[in-house]
Amino acid sequence: MEKLRYERPLIKRMENEMPNKYGGKADRQPMTHIDGLAVKDLLAEYGSPLFVMSEKTIRSTYKKALKAFTMRYPRVQFAWSYKTNYMDAVCNIFHQEGSWAEVVSGFEYDKALKNGVSGKRIIFNGPDKTVSDLTKAITNDSLIHIDHLDELYTIMELIDKLGKRPRVAIRVNMDTGVYPIWDRFGFNYENGQAWDALNKIMASGKMDLVGLHCHIGTYMLSPKAYGIAASKLSDLALGLKRRYNHEVKYIDLGGGFPSRNTLKGSYLPASDTIPSFEDFAETIASALLNAEFPPDALPLLILETGRALVDEAGYLLGTVISNKRSSIGKRTTIVDIGVNLLFTSFWYNHKISPAQEFSSYTEETTIYGPLCMNIDVIRESALMPLLNKGDHFVVHHVGAYNMTQWMQFITLRPNVVLIDLEGKAHLIRRHETMDDFEKMELLPAHLKNFDL
Amino acid sequence: MIKKNIAVSASGLIFNPDTGESFSVNPLGADIITFIKEGNGRDEVAQKVMEKYQVEKASFEKDYDDFMDLMQTYLLIENDD
Amino acid sequence: MTTKKPLTIAVSALNTIDSPGPGIAVIRALREAPSFDCRIIGLAYESLEPGIFMHDLVDKTYHIPYPSAGIDTLFERLEYIHEKEKLDVIIPNFDAELYPFIRLEKRLHEMGIATFLPELEQFEERHKVNLNEFGKKYGINVPKSKVYFELSELQNVGKSFDYPLLVKGKYYDAYVAYNLEQVKSYYHRIIAKWGSPVVVQEFVHGTEFNVTGLGDGHGNTIAAVPMRKQYITDKGKAWGGVSIADKKMLALTNSFISQTKWRGGFELELMKDKKGDFYLLEINPRMPAWIYLSVGVGQNIPEALVNMALGKKVEPFKDYKVGKMFVRYSWDMIVDIEEFQQISTSGEL
Numbered sequence: 001m002e003k004l005r006y007e008r009p010l011i012k013r014m015e016n017e018m019p020n021k022y023g024g025k026a027d028r029q030p031m032t033h034i035d036g037l038a039v040k041d042l043l044a045e046y047g048s049p050l051f052v053m054s055e056k057t058i059r060s061t062y063k064k065a066l067k068a069f070t071m072r073y074p075r076v077q078f079a080w081s082y083k084t085n086y087m088d089a090v091c092n093i094f095h096q097e098g099s100w101a102e103v104v105s106g107f108e109y110d111k112a113l114k115n116g117v118s119g120k121r122i123i124f125n126g127p128d129k130t131v132s133d134l135t136k137a138i139t140n141d142s143l144i145h146i147d148h149l150d151e152l153y154t155i156m157e158l159i160d161k162l163g164k165r166p167r168v169a170i171r172v173n174m175d176t177g178v179y180p181i182w183d184r185f186g187f188n189y190e191n192g193q194a195w196d197a198l199n200k201i202m203a204s205g206k207m208d209l210v211g212l213h214c215h216i217g218t219y220m221l222s223p224k225a226y227g228i229a230a231s232k233l234s235d236l237a238l239g240l241k242r243r244y245n246h247e248v249k250y251i252d253l254g255g256g257f258p259s260r261n262t263l264k265g266s267y268l269p270a271s272d273t274i275p276s277f278e279d280f281a282e283t284i285a286s287a288l289l290n291a292e293f294p295p296d297a298l299p300l301l302i303l304e305t306g307r308a309l310v311d312e313a314g315y316l317l318g319t320v321i322s323n324k325r326s327s328i329g330k331r332t333t334i335v336d337i338g339v340n341l342l343f344t345s346f347w348y349n350h351k352i353s354p355a356q357e358f359s360s361y362t363e364e365t366t367i368y369g370p371l372c373m374n375i376d377v378i379r380e381s382a383l384m385p386l387l388n389k390g391d392h393f394v395v396h397h398v399g400a401y402n403m404t405q406w407m408q409f410i411t412l413r414p415n416v417v418l419i420d421l422e423g424k425a426h427l428i429r430r431h432e433t434m435d436d437f438e439k440m441e442l443l444p445a446h447l448k449n450f451d452l
Numbered sequence: 453m454i455k456k457n458i459a460v461s462a463s464g465l466i467f468n469p470d471t472g473e474s475f476s477v478n479p480l481g482a483d484i485i486t487f488i489k490e491g492n493g494r495d496e497v498a499q500k501v502m503e504k505y506q507v508e509k510a511s512f513e514k515d516y517d518d519f520m521d522l523m524q525t526y527l528l529i530e531n532d533d
Numbered sequence: 534m535t536t537k538k539p540l541t542i543a544v545s546a547l548n549t550i551d552s553p554g555p556g557i558a559v560i561r562a563l564r565e566a567p568s569f570d571c572r573i574i575g576l577a578y579e580s581l582e583p584g585i586f587m588h589d590l591v592d593k594t595y596h597i598p599y600p601s602a603g604i605d606t607l608f609e610r611l612e613y614i615h616e617k618e619k620l621d622v623i624i625p626n627f628d629a630e631l632y633p634f635i636r637l638e639k640r641l642h643e644m645g646i647a648t649f650l651p652e653l654e655q656f657e658e659r660h661k662v663n664l665n666e667f668g669k670k671y672g673i674n675v676p677k678s679k680v681y682f683e684l685s686e687l688q689n690v691g692k693s694f695d696y697p698l699l700v701k702g703k704y705y706d707a708y709v710a711y712n713l714e715q716v717k718s719y720y721h722r723i724i725a726k727w728g729s730p731v732v733v734q735e736f737v738h739g740t741e742f743n744v745t746g747l748g749d750g751h752g753n754t755i756a757a758v759p760m761r762k763q764y765i766t767d768k769g770k771a772w773g774g775v776s777i778a779d780k781k782m783l784a785l786t787n788s789f790i791s792q793t794k795w796r797g798g799f800e801l802e803l804m805k806d807k808k809g810d811f812y813l814l815e816i817n818p819r820m821p822a823w824i825y826l827s828v829g830v831g832q833n834i835p836e837a838l839v840n841m842a843l844g845k846k847v848e849p850f851k852d853y854k855v856g857k858m859f860v861r862y863s864w865d866m867i868v869d870i871e872e873f874q875q876i877s878t879s880g881e882l
Contacts (some may be wrong), residue, residue, distance in 0.1 A: 006507035008515040009481040011466075011522050014474040014580070014877045179682070267703070267728040269603040272633065325518060329525065361478040386478075389511060465874045474874055 007386040008323070010361050028360060031353035031394040036423040039317055039355040039392055047431065048319040048392070049337045051403060051416040055093055057313035058399075059421070062097045065309060068277035072285035075300045079123050081255050082108040084306030084400045085314075089418050089428040091115050094309075102304040106133040113140075123252070123304070125171065125213070127151075127185060134158055138166040145169045145213045145252070147186055152200060159206045169211035169252065170197045174232050176216050176225035185215065189232050198236065202244050209246065212236055215254025215304070219263065223275050223283040229253055230284050234291030237299060252302035253284060259311030261348040261397045277308070307400040314399025316342060317355070320391045321370060331365045333387060338369025338376045341414070342395060343405040345378045352378075355392035358385035371410060408432065454523070455530050460485050471527055480505065484519065539570035541618055542839060546626035547575050547584025547591065549822075551863075552768045555626045557584050558825040559835045560591065565828060566836035574618050576625075580877040586868045593618070596880035604633045608640060615644055622647045622842050624835070626819050629704045629727075631656060649842035651797045651818050652750075658793070659816040661701055661732045667816075671792045673785065674812045676804075678734040681720070690716055690733055699734040702727040707769065709736065737814070739806040741765070742779070744786045745821050747834050749841065750796030756832040756850045757786045760823065763858070771823055771861075776830045778855040785811055798824075798838055823859055830854040 032039055035054050043050060062078070069076040079102035080094035086108060091101070092115055101112035104126035112122050119140025127147040129137070131154060137144050138158055146152050146168055155166060171186030172194045187193040201209050212233045216225055233251045240246045257280055262270040288301060318337040326332050339345055352367070365384040369376035378395075387393065406413055412432035417425050457469050460482045466475040477485065480501070487497045498512055505512075523529045542563060546554025560573050575594035577585050585594045595614050598606045614620065623646055625634040634641075635650050642648070650656075658667055661678070668675030677694070681687050690698070691713060700719040701707040704727050708719040716733070723731050746757035759782040764773035786801060798820035804812045820834060827834040830853040837847050876882040 003506045004504060006505040006512075007478065007480060009484050009519040010478040011481050011519065011526065012476050013526065014465075014476055014874070265724060265728045267601055267629070268632065269601060272604045272636065323515075325521075329522075359478065461874075463874075463878050465878060467870055467874070474870065474877070476878055 005357060006388060007359055007361065008388070010363060010386060012363070028358075029353070030356055030358060031396075032355055034315055034394070035419040037419055037425055039394060042417065042425065043317055043319065043392055045425075046415045046417055046427070048317065049341060049414050050317045051341075051398070051414065052315045052317060052425075053087070053090060053399060053416065053418045053428070054313045054315070055418055055420050058090065058093050058310060059097060061309050061312060062094065062099070065277045065303075065305060066097075068281040069285070069301065069303070072281045073288060073298075073301055075298060077250070077300055077302050078309075079121075079252075079302055079304050080309075081304045081306030082112060083404055084255075085310050085403050086111055087403055087416060087418075087428055088115055089426070090310065090399075090403075100302075106130060106136070109133060109136065109142075123302070125215075125304075131158070135162065138162055138164050141167060143167055143169060143210065145171050145211075146197065146201075147171050149197065149200075152197065156204060156206065165206060165208055167208045167210045168201065169209070169213045169248075169250075170194065170201070171213045171215070172233060172236065174214065174216070174229060176228040176232075178217055178220065178222060178225045182215070182217055186213070189236070194236060195239075198240060202240070202246065209240070209248060211248050211250040211252055211299075211302070213252040213254065213302075216256060218256050219258045219307070220256040221258060221274060223279045226253060226280055227283040227287040230287035231291060234288060234293070234299075238292055247297060248299060250300035250302050251288065252304065255304040255306045257305050257308035259307045259397055259400060261311060261344070261350065264347055264349055311397045311400040314397065314402065316395040316398045316402070318393055318395065320387045320389055320393070322389055323387070326366070331363045332368055333365050333384065334368045334370060335378065335393070336370050337378060337395065338371040338409075339378070340369075340371060340376075340407040340409040340411075341402065342369070342378060342398060343402055343407075344398065344400070348397075349379060349382070350398070351396040352382065352384070353394050353396065354385055354387060355394055358387070361386055403429075412436075453530055454485060454488050455528060458485075458528055466528065468526070468528060473526065475526060475528070481519065484516065537569070539572050540621045540839065540843075541572045541574060543574040543576050543614070543618075543620050543623045544591075544626065545576040545578075545597070545624070545630060547577050547582040547587075547594065548579070549583045551766060552770050553822040553861075554582075555820050555822045555824055556582075557587065557590060558822055559624060559626060559820060560584070561825050562828045562833050562835035563839065564590065566833055566839070568836060568840060571839075572618075574614065574620065576614075576623075577876070580873060583866065585876055585882055586866055586872060594876065594882050596876065600630050600633050604636055607633050608637055611637070611641070611646075612644070615646060620646045622649075622839050624648075624838065625650070628817065628819065631818055647842040647844070649797050649838050651795060651799075655793055655795055656818050659818060660703075661734075661815060662703065662730065664732075664734075664813075664815070668813065671789070673789065674810060676735040676737045676812050676814060678732050680730045680732055682730045684717065684720055687713075687716055687720060687733075694733060694735055697736045699736055701732040701734060703730065703732075707734075734814070737804045737806055737812050739804045739812075742777075742782060742803045742805055742811070743771070743774070743821065743823075744782055744801045744803065745798070745824055745827060745834065746786050746790065746801075747798050747837055747841075748790040748793075748795035749847075750794060752791040752794045754787050754790045754849060755837055755841070755847055756827065756834045757783055758827045758830055758832055758834070758853055759783060759786070760826060764860075773858065773860045774823060774826065775858045776826060776853060776855055781809075781811060785813075789816075798834060823861075826857065826859040827853075829857045829859065 079100040082103045100121040101117045102123045103109045119142045122142040124137045124142050125145045172189050173183045173186045174189035187197045214229050216229050237248050258274045260271045318335050321334040324332045362383045367379040415431045416429040418428045419425050464477045464482050544556050544560050546556035548554040549557045563571050572592050575584050575591040576597045577594050584591050597610050635653050662680050664675050697709050697711045699707050700710050702723040710716040741762045744759045747755040749755050759777050759779050760774040761777050762771040762774050766772050800817040800821040802815040832850040832853050840847050
C-alpha cells in the first residue's frame with residue numbers, strides 16, 4: 001500500500017467561529033504550476049526562493065487595460081513606470097506592446113535609453129533631476145515634467161547653454177476628494193501655484209509646453225478622483241488656450257490604479273472591491289470628453305500605470321524551513337522568504353498557496369521570514385494548511401515594487417525567471433554572488449591583516 | 453495517559469466531559485489518540501504512523517511531542533500520580 | 534388552503550442574541566405569510582447562532598464563508614447549497630454581507646434564485662461614510678459627521694466636534710466618547726474589527742425613533758412602519774417599542790424612497806431633537822431585528838419582499854395599527870452537544 005502524504009497531527013478547540021472551512025475550491029487548490037511549469041521543477045533548477053514573472057499575464061493585462069481605455073477615448077498612450085519593475089525583460093515586454101518609458105531618476109533614464117527607448121519617448125518625472133540628468137533629457141528631446149520652481153529655473157539656465165528648446169510639462173497636485181493630498185509633488189491647482197508656473201513657462205518663450213501631468217496617489221480605490229483630476233487638468237489646458245492660444249498635446253494622469261492585493265486593515269478582499277480598468281476608463285474618458293475641447297483637438301491621454309499592470313504577473317516561490325510554536329502557543333512557520341525580498345508584505349496581506357496537495361485542515365499561523373529581525377513577518381495571521389518542512393509555496397501578486405525595492409540583507413538576492421508565451425523559462429536576472437560584492441568593495445591596505 | 457472518558461467520534465470530534473470543551477482532530481490526530489488508548493508508547497506510535505504516512509521518525513516525533521503538549525494543555529491527559 | 538409547492542427561502546442573521554440579527558424575526562414573518570408556504574434554509578457564519586438550533590423555525594442550516602473570504606468563495610458555497618435545496622429566494626440580513634450579495638445578484642438570478650436588494654449605488658450612497666453628502670443631496674437633516682482614516686487625524690477631533698461624540702465603524706458598532714482618550718480607544722477597537730475608516734458623528738440629543746419600510750425600486754412606498762423605542766439595552770438596541778402615527782416620519786420615509794428609488798427593505802434611524810426636528814442618524818439597508826412588529830401591525834414586510842423578489846405585483850399597504858408594542862424576551866433552548874459539534878465540523882445541520 002502506498003503511504004499517505006503526511007500532515008502533522010492537529011487538535012483544535014471548537015469555538016463559535018469556524019471561519020472559511022466551508023470556503024471555496026479556489027482556496028483549497030494548490031498552485032502546482034505557473035504557466036505550465038511545475039513549481040517543484042522551477043525551484044529545483046533555479047533555487048529557492050525564486051521570483052517568477054509571467055510574460056503571458058503581463059501582455060494580457062496590458063491588452064485588457066489598453067482596450068478599456070481606447071474603447072472609450074480615441075487617443076491613449078501608456079508609459080511604463082520603471083520604478084514599479086525595471087527588470088530589462090519586463091520593461092521590454094511593455095515597450096514591445098507600445099508603452100513609452102516613465103522614469104524618475106537618472107539611473108532609470110539611462111536604463112530606458114539602454115533598453116533602446118528613444119529619448120523622445122521617455123517621460124522624466126520626479127523632484128530630483130540633477131543638472132546632468134536635465135542636460136541629457138533636454139539634449140535627447142525627452143518629456144520633462146517639472147516638479148518645482150528650482151527645477152524650472154535650472155532648465156532656463158540650461159536652455160541658454162545648450163541652445164535647445166526643451167519639451168516640458170508641469171506636475172500639478174490638487175484636491176480630488178482623496179486624502180491625504182500628495183501636495184509635496186508639483187504645483188498646487190487650487191492655490192494658483194500651477195498657473196504661476198504655467199505663466200512663467202509661457203512668458204519665457206523658450207520652452208515647448210507640451211503637457212500637463214498629475215499623479216494623485218497610489219492604490220486609489222475611487223475612479224471619481226481620476227475624473228476630478230482629469231477635469232481640473234482639462235480646465236488648465238483650456239485656460240492656456242484662452243489666455244495664450246496655446247494647445248497642450250497631452251494630459252498625463254499618472255499612475256495609482258490598485259492591484260488585486262488586499263491591503264492590511266481592509267475587511268473585504270481586494271478582488272471584490274477594486275474598480276476595474278473599465279471603471280477608471282469610463283470616468284476618465286467622460287471627464288475628458290465632456291471638457292470643452294474641440295473634437296479635433298482632444299489631448300492625448302497618457303497613463304503611467306505600474307502596479308495594476310504587473311503585480312499579478314509576479315510570483316515568489318519559497319520553501320518552508322520550520323514549524324514552531326510561540327511562547328503563547330500560537331503556530332508559527334518560518335519560510336525562506338523575508339521582508340527583504342517581499343517588501344510589499346508591510347502593507348499587503350499577500351495570498352499564499354501551497355505548491356503541493358494538502359487536506360482541508362488548517363491552522364491559524366504566523367508566517368515569519370528567515371531574517372534575524374523581529375520585523376521579518378510575512379503574514380501576521382493567516383489560516384494556513386498544514387505545511388511540512390521542505391514544502392513549497394507560492395506568494396501571489398508580487399510583480400510590482402518587490403524587484404525594485406528589495407534589499408540585499410544577510411543573504412544574496414535570488415534568481416528571477418520569466419516564463420515566455422510558449423511556457424519556456426528564461427533567467428532574466430541571475431542571483432547575486434560573493435564575487436559581485438567583492439567587486440564593489442575596496443579594502444584599505446592597513447586593514448588587510450589581523451591576528452586572532 | 454489519555455483520560456478514560458475521552459473518545460474520538462467518527463468525524464474526529466472529542467468532547468471533554470470534565471471541562472465541557474469540544475475539540476476537533478485531523479485523521480492523524482485521531483490515529484494517535486487511538487494508538488495511545490490501545491496501550492502503545494511513543495516509539496510504537498511512531499512506528500505505526502511511519503507505516504501509514506510518508507514521514508521520518510525525527511520530524512514525526514517533534515510533531516508528536518507538540519501534539520501531546522496541546523493535549524496536556526487542553527486537559528485531555530492525566531498525569532500518573 | 535395553499536396546495537402549491539412551498540417556497541424554499543434562505544435567510545441569514547440567525548443570531549438572536551442580545552444584539553440580535555433580524556433573521557429569526559424575518560423567518561417568523563415568512564412562516565405566517567398567508568400567500569405562500571415555505572421551507573426555510575438558515576445561512577450561518579458561526580456555530581452558536583441560536584437560529585441554527587430552532588428546528589421548528591429553520592428546516593436546515595448551512596455555514597457560509599465570511600464576506601472577507603471573497604465573492605467567488607461565497608458563490609461556490611451558495612451553488613452547493615442550491616444544488617441540495619433548490620433555493621427560490623435568498624434574504625441576506627447582515628450589513629456586511631450585502632455588498633457581496635448585491636454583486637452576486639445577477640449570477641444568482643441566472644441560477645433561478647431571486648433577491649430583492651438595493652442597487653449598488655443606493656447601497657454605497659447611504660453608507661455612513663457618505664451620510665453628509667446624502668443629506669445634502671436629498672434635503673434630509675443629518676448630524677454632522679466626518680470620516681477618519683488615520684489615528685493622527687483624530688488628534689484634532691475636538692476642534693470639529695463637541696463632546697460627547699459618536700465613533701462608528703464602517704459596518705457596525707457605535708460608541709459614545711466623552712474625551713480624546715476614549716475616541717482613540719474606540720478607534721483601535723473598531724479598526725481591528727471592521728477596518729478603516731471610522732466615522733465620527735455629532736451626538737444629537739433627543740428621542741430615538743425608527744422606521745422600517747419597503748421600497749419597490751421605482752420610488753413607491755410599499756410599506757412603512759414607524760416605531761418609538763421604549764426600552765433600550767446598553768448596546769443601544771430596542772428591547773421594546775411601540776408603533777406610532779407620526780406624519781412627519783412617514784413623509785420623511787416617503788421622500789427617502791421616492792428620491793432614492795430604494796429597492797428592498799430598510800430601516801431609518803432617526804433622532805427627534807427638542808424642537809421636534811428629525812435627524813437621520815443612519816440608513817440600514819435591510820430589515821431590522823424588530824421587523825416582526827410589522828406583522829403585528831398588519832404589514833407583513835418580509836412576505837411582501839419575497840413576493841416582489843419573485844416578480845409578483847404587490848399592492849402598497851395602506852394602513853397599520855398604531856399602539857402595538859413589541860416586547861423582546863430571551864429564551865434558553867436545550868441543545869445536545871452533538872448538534873453543536875455537527876454544525877461545527879460538517880457545516881450543516
